[in-house]
Amino acid sequence: MTKQRTARRNSAVNPDFSPAAAPADEQSRIALDESARTPTVVYFATAVVWLVVGSVFGLLTGLKFSLPDLLGTIPALTFGRIRPAHLNTIMYGWASLAGCGMIVWLTTRLCKVQLQLGWFHYVSALLWNLGVLGGTIAVLAGYSQGLEWLEFPRIFGAMIAAGFLLFAASVVQTFRVRQVEHLYVSLWYILASLLWFPLLYVVANLGLYQGVVEAAMNWWFGHNALAVWFTPIGLAGAYYFIPKVLGRPIYSYYLGLLGFWAFALFYNWNGIHHLVGGPVPTWLVTVSIVASVMMVVPVLAVAVNHHLTTVGHFRMLRFSPTLRFVVFGSMSYTAVSFQGSLESIRSFQEVAHFTHYTIGHAHLGVYGFLSMILFGAMYYIMPRLARWEWPYPSLIKAHFWTTAIGIALYVVTMSIGGWIQGLQMNDAAIPFIDVVQNTKLWLWGRSIGGTLMLIGHLIFAYQFFSIIKRAGPRRFAPALFREPAPIEAVRIEERAAKAG
Amino acid sequence: MATKPKSPHQEQPKTAPPADEGRFRDDTDVAVDAIHQRIVGREQTEPEEGFEPPPVWVWAASVVLLFVMGFYLGRYSGSWSTVAHEVESPAAAAAGPVKRTVNGTVVFTGVCQTCHQADGNGVAGQYPPLAGSEWVTRDAATPIRIVLYGLEGPITVKQTAFNNKMTPFHDKLTDDEIAAVVTHIRSSWRNSASAVTAEEVADLRAKYGVRGSWSAAELSAERSAR
The missing domain is CATH 1.20.58 (Methane Monooxygenase Hydroxylase; Chain G, domain 1)
Known part of the structure; x- marks a missing residue:
């Protein structure tokens, strides 16, 4: 899209738009932060609570392998219930809510415009937290859908989905009135995830399938929750904070493009590699393995892009907490993705x-x-x-x-x-x-x-x-x-x- | 290629401290601030993309991978069949065809339980008990004979007289199934008689061929004749 067309469209949406007057100074940053403050802090604060709750569940789950009798007499704290409680509080409580907070703040910064429809986030955070709370209690009480990462009974899934749509509406509206012409890489990932995840989550929760197809659907969902929601959050963060803290541009726009489009093309086919050896057609698994291995391309593009941005400045990892955490995460992404490509291969998976x-x-x-x-x-x-x-x-x-x-x-x-x-x-x-x-x-x-x-x-x-x-x-x-x-x-x- | 990015080391203005921070800032603070700005930047401009060309080896690796996985896709497509994947492991092939085992409990539940009941006590006056029955536990051949060809007429089981008709199963159950269910009734409900094999069943089946139901007297005679 040419700059002129972008400018014209932006003017149509926002009559005040004027590239020349696009604010970049500190005063505007303070105003942007002001608009995003309460929603972001609410998402972050509740996320931190879920982080602690979820890690207690996780530790108990792990300890049961070494001490099998631990809390074994309390039905709500038996392995079959506390493990899904750990998974879901971490995924929907901690990671998703923290991701929402980061997205809200990043969007105001990258669109250089104050948060629109900010009050949507209060409803969203409320619905989302009630959904996670209710769902977790239900799972501990023994009411589960019995599908990995979809254990929450549907009513609570519906609350989370409604919360997500409100959250997405506000972010998209903020994006529509943006005061920038060029879209930075982080925004690509954020907007893509806002389109992909609601579709995925709603379809998976409808419960349309039975038998083998349900297993295929479950893995399609399970892997795509990573592909279209959690990974875009992580990559948007890495793409923003590494150059931001270093004060350097990200190395290459072209690597960014290669990384994003290869990611969009290949990642959503990956889930079925969990059914290697299962009663599904051979080609279905093969296609998934091919896509999983092809994930090397976007991962390589992102890794090279981030590495060449940081190279020569690794000294700063000694000082900046943000940079050290984000670079640790970015390196883990490279490692875990290559490991994942390897794990999809049949002979590796046999072990x-x-x-x-x-x-x-x-x-x-x-x-x-x-x-x-x-x-x-x-x-x-x-x-x-x-x-x-x-x-x-x-x-x-x-x-x-x-x-x-x-x-x-x-x-x-x-x-x-x-x-x-x-x-x-x-x-x-x-x-x-x-x-x-x-x-x-x-x-x-x-x-x-x-x-x-x-x-x-x-x-x-x-x-x-x-x-x-x-x-x-x-x-x-x-x-x-x-x-x-x-x-x-x-x-x-x-x-x-x-x-x- | 394309526009050259701005110098990454361009100095950025530091965010002004909030107004309520009425603290005297001496030279040390200024110096420390300058260092911070230089090292991590109190707040740099929003990030942007540079336009460096990607390393050639990234493209090369991507293309090579595309070809390799294209080959893999064709090689392991399973002819795009819609039939579920079958695993043929060399170990299993070497071991020969799978020997299926029959579960006697399952046969009993499906075939015998209606009359003889789950507790093996039968129904008083109607169907004789199997639990503790001398006909079941005394020798192995008698229960096989009964299951094969059925039983009709008066019979005394555990000092109680019954007079009914039991269906023959020689044309309904295989040797394996009869062996499994007879073993089951001989070892359940405190019965503890020996197991029977499919060969024993096959021998008796071959010996009698096709015949009608037994009477209690015939069974006793067969047992003594042995």
């Missing part, structure tokens, strides 16, 4: 599928990638909305190391333990109970990793609610991991760098 390996992979994606980027985004956004610096920089450091070490320990132990488990299950000479016994040590690794993450979340929640209340020591400088060297030292470093 790894239906073992703890897959659980490790899932956590690398949703935690190592998505959650770490959301943490980074919150560390950047919250001081601007609360107009208060993070009071305890040392707690940010503690948060980073507990969660980074926690997830690393989790993924490494689950991958090794899961792979051994897979090899032994394929050996008919080894009794099943021996295979189970041999996973015990690795499962403790998971529980320790999960405990570290929960500790990190409690630290984060404490600091988060401190900044909302403007509690804690009043600080005047940004909260960094460490104080930068004196200015002379920096200059010397720069001179040295220039000299080669």
Whole structure:
């Protein structure tokens, strides 16, 4: 679309539009933040509560593998109920609500216009939180749809869907009155997800299918929840915060295009690779494997783009919490995506599928990638909305190391333990109970990793609610991991760098 | 290619501190601010895209991958059949055809339970009990004979007289099924007699061919003749 046409259309929607007067200065930033403040803080705050609740569920679920009798007499806290409660509170409570908050703020910044229809978000946040709360209670009480990630009874699914539509309406309206001509990459992902996810979620919740087709639908949904909602959130965040913190342009527009369109083309076919060996037509699985492996293209494009943006500036990871969390997430995205392409292949899956390996992979994606980027985004956004610096920089450091070490320990132990488990299950000479016994040590690794993450979340929640209340020591400088060297030292470093 | 991006190191103005921060800022603060701006930027401009050409190897890898996966798609398309995928593992093929096992409980529930009841006690005056029945537990051949050809007329079971007709099953159940169900009734409800094999059933079936129902007297004679 040419610039003229864009300008004309924007003028039609918004008579005040004038590219020359498009605000870029601090005053307008303050006004933008003001408009997005309450919705974003409400989404973030409720997300943090769900994060803590969801990680308690998760840790209990993990501990049951090592201590099978733990809370086994309470029906609501048995494995079959607490595991879906963990999944759904994390996905719909934590990740989705935090993502909504980030999208609202990012959209005002990237469209350079104040948030439109802001009050929609109060209704949306209410509906969404009631949906997650009701759904979680229902699942714990034993009322479940029995489909992965769709466990919430439909009434609560409907509340979440309605909340999403209100949220999307406001973001799209903000986009329509935008004061920019060029759309930055993050906006592509955000807008695409707003179109894709409601369709996916509503169709999956209608319950139109039975039998094998239902299994295919379930995996189509399960993988696409990542493809069309969670991954776009994470990538929008990474595409925004890396260049934003570094103050450099993202390396290549063309890589951005390749990454986005290959992502849009290939990712939504991926889910059926979970049915390798299942009673579905061979070609259906093959097509899914082909698409899964082709995901290497968009992932490579994003990874190269982010790497070449950051290269030469990795020193800044020592200082900026946002950058460190986001780069950690971005690297996890590359790792988890290549791992996913590999896992889709039949001969690999013969060992790894239906073992703890897959659980490790899932956590690398949703935690190592998505959650770490959301943490980074919150560390950047919250001081601007609360107009208060993070009071305890040392707690940010503690948060980073507990969660980074926690997830690393989790993924490494689950991958090794899961792979051994897979090899032994394929050996008919080894009794099943021996295979189970041999996973015990690795499962403790998971529980320790999960405990570290929960500790990190409690630290984060404490600091988060401190900044909302403007509690804690009043600080005047940004909260960094460490104080930068004196200015002379920096200059010397720069001179040295220039000299080669 | 295309427009060159602005210098990434362009200095950006720092966001003004909120007005309520009436704090005296000395030179140290200014210096620290300058460092912050230089290092992480208190707030940089909104990000934009550069227009560097993507590395050639990214394109090359993408095209190679496209060809490889195109081949894979054709090779493993399963002829685009709509029939569900069948796994043929070499190990299973080497082991020969799968030997299906019959579950005696299932046969009993489907065939016998209507008359002899789930607890094996039958119905008083109508259908004799199997639980604790000497006809079931004494020797293996008698219950096989009864299941094969049925039983008609008066019979005394556990000191109680019955007079009814039991259906023959020689044309309805296979050797495997009869062996399974006879083993089941001989080992359920505190019965603890030995298991029977499909071969024993096949032998008796071959011995008698096609014949009518037994009477209690005939069964006793067959047992003594052995």
